[in-house]
Amino acid sequence: MPQLNGIVIFTIRMMHYFSELKRDTIPRAERTLLNFIAFASFGPTLMQGPIERFHDFQAGLARCHERRTRADVGAGLARIGLGLMKNVFCVAVLLPLVLKIVVDGRYYEAPARVQSYAVLFFCAHLQVLWIYLHFSGYCDIAIGLARLVGYRAVENFDQPWLATSLTDMWRRWHISFSFILRDYVFMPLVRQRWNTTISLVVTFIVCALLHNLNLGYLLWGVLMGLMVAVNQKWSRWMRQLDRHPTRRLAAVRQAWLRLAPLPTICAWALTINAFVLSGLVAFGGQGGFRVAWELIRRPALGLADALGWR
Numbered sequence: 410m411p412q413l414n415g416i417v418i419f420t421i422r423m424m425h426y427f428s429e430l431k432r433d434t435i436p437r438a439e440r441t442l443l444n445f446i447a448f449a450s451f452g453p454t455l456m457q458g459p460i461e462r463f464h465d466f467q468a469g470l471a472r473c474h475e476r477r478t479r480a481d482v483g484a485g486l487a488r489i490g491l492g493l494m495k496n497v498f499c500v501a502v503l504l505p506l507v508l509k510i511v512v513d514g515r516y517y518e519a520p521a522r523v524q525s526y527a528v529l530f531f532c533a534h535l536q537v538l539w540i541y542l543h544f545s546g547y548c549d550i551a552i553g554l555a556r557l558v559g560y561r562a563v564e565n566f567d568q569p570w571l572a573t574s575l576t577d578m579w580r581r582w583h584i585s586f587s588f589i590l591r592d593y594v595f596m597p598l599v600r601q602r603w604n605t606t607i608s609l610v611v612t613f614i615v616c617a618l619l620h621n622l623n624l625g626y627l628l629w630g631v632l633m634g635l636m637v638a639v640n641q642k643w644s645r646w647m648r649q650l651d652r653h654p655t656r657r658l659a660a661v662r663q664a665w666l667r668l669a670p671l672p673t674i675c676a677w678a679l680t681i682n683a684f685v686l687s688g689l690v691a692f693g694g695q696g697g698f699r700v701a702w703e704l705i706r707r708p709a710l711g712l713a714d715a716l717g718w719r
Contacts, residue, residue, distance in 0.1 A: 415456040417619050420447065421589060426463050428593060439467055453554040457547050459549055460585040469703040470562050477559025485556030490719040492549030495542045503539040506530070517696025529703060537685045541569070544583075573676040575633075575640040578684050590616055605641070610634030618693070625694035632687050 429435050436480030448466050510516050510532045511609035514523055522670055523529045524552055546690065548565040555562040572578035579587045596614050650659040666672055686704075689697035 418456065418460060419449070421460055421586070421619070425460070425589060425593070429463055435463060439463075451555075453551040454562055457544065457551070458585055459548055459551070459563045460589055463564060463692055467564065469562075473559035475559075476561070481556050481603030488549050488553030488554075488556060492546040492551075492553060493697060495549065499543045499546070503535060503542065506541055507535050511536070517693035517700060520696075520700045521613040523703075526704075526707055529700065529707075533689050533692070533700070534685050537688055541566075570681065571671055571677070572680050572684075574644065574680055575637045575683060576644065579637070586616075596711055601715055602636055606635070606638040609638045609641075611649070614635070621691070623694070625697065626691050629687060629691035636683055636687065 420494060426435075426445070430440070444467060447470060449462055450459070451461065451466070454461055510523075510528060514528075516523060516529075516532055520529060523532075545566045545713050552562045552564070565584055565586075567584060568577055569580040569581040572581050590612050595608055595612040598611060599605065603611075611634070613634035614627060614630035617626040617633075618625055647662065654657055656664070685699070689700050691697070693700060
């Protein structure tokens with residue numbers, strides 16, 4: 410979930426380029442030093458993305474002069490302005506709030522001291538929102554700068570907060586990097602007939618360790634891989650039920666779907682909270698488990714009190 414740094418972005422771009430060279434998918438006419446330097450050092454997207462593919466980059470670069478218009482200047486400046494506004498909001502509003510709760514409030518060290526359950530629960534959401542606005546704001550600036558010279562950089566986010574499944578979320582969140590992982594880690598493992606669940610776990614471990622080499626991120630990778638595997642198995646089971654409408658569970662599913670939009674709202678809420686709360690492990694390491702336990706403990710004790718079990 411946290412963003413990649415410039416060194417990792419550059420490494421991924423080079424891995425992609427030399428992988429395509431090995432596969433012999435880059436035409437020899439395009440294998441020039443000038444093309445390589447342009448791809449490796451394209452300023453707007455060099456530091457934090459989006460991560461361009463060589464084929465798309467060359468095609469876009471070849472057409473940037475003919476596509477550059479006055480409208481591009483306006484659109485580029487507007488996109489830069491949007492990115493700057495996101496980052497100003499992060500620095501001026503979200504960052505002080507997150508620091509006050511996490512650092513001053515010892516959020517990960519002593520979550521039991523956080524009196525408000527809402528603060529305990531939504532602090533993780535604030536951290537992920539800060540990352541999203543900061544990172545997507547940088548991408549807006551990069552895309553806007555590229556647009557000024559007529560180049561159309563790939564989009565890196567597609568309204569991820571509207572996702573209704575984890576699979577859908579990873580099609581919307583850091584899209585260029587997600588598809589790199591899919592094409593260069595997940596799909597090769599599947600083609601070698603690795604178990605799908607293991608392939609997903611390995612893919613998200615790679616994702617995690619590219620962000621940070623520590624145990625918390627490693628555990629996040631395992632957790633996210635397992636959750637996405639469960640999500641995919643659930644989706645396949647739902648499709649099987651739809652193909653056999655006479656089954657009892659299929660009738661239950663159809664009755665549930667008739668309550669629209671409630672099923673979509675529930676799927677959205679489950680997706681967002683699973684995605685966000687998984688970040689506790691990456692952000693806080695062992696402290697993330699303490700926060701998760703406190704999130705479970707308090708409502709469990711409240712339920713026990715309500716039922717007279719204590």
